Amino acid sequence: QRELGETMAIDHSILVTMLNPLEADGLIERKRSGTDRRRHVVTVTPAASAASPTRRKRNAKPRTRCSPARPSSSAINSESC
Numbered sequence: 001q002r003e004l005g006e007t008m009a010i011d012h013s014i015l016v017t018m019l020n021p022l023e024a025d026g027l028i029e030r031k032r033s034g035t036d037r038r039r040h041v042v043t044v045t046p047a048a049s050a051a052s053p054t055r056r057k058r059n060a061k062p063r064t065r066c067s068p069a070r071p072s073s074s075a076i077n078s079e080s081c
Contacts, residue, residue: 002039019042026048
């Protein structure tokens with residue numbers, strides 16, 4: 001948890017207030033380290049992975065971009081969206 005705070009450049013007290021709701025929602029788990037009981041290991045849960053924007057974006061259907069047809073000098077674009 002300390003390393004996460006340092007990486008994010010966030011004070012420990014602020015990080016705790018950010019992690020508490022994530023843990024309550026089941027998106028992360030905090031467990032005491034097996035080697036140092038003062039340390040907590042923060043782990044992302046499968047529920048958080050499934051809810052991540054990256055995963056939603058990867059599973060989303062591709063979007064089609066439509067733009068108004070522009071008549072050209074030789075022909076009129078007749079594609080529709």
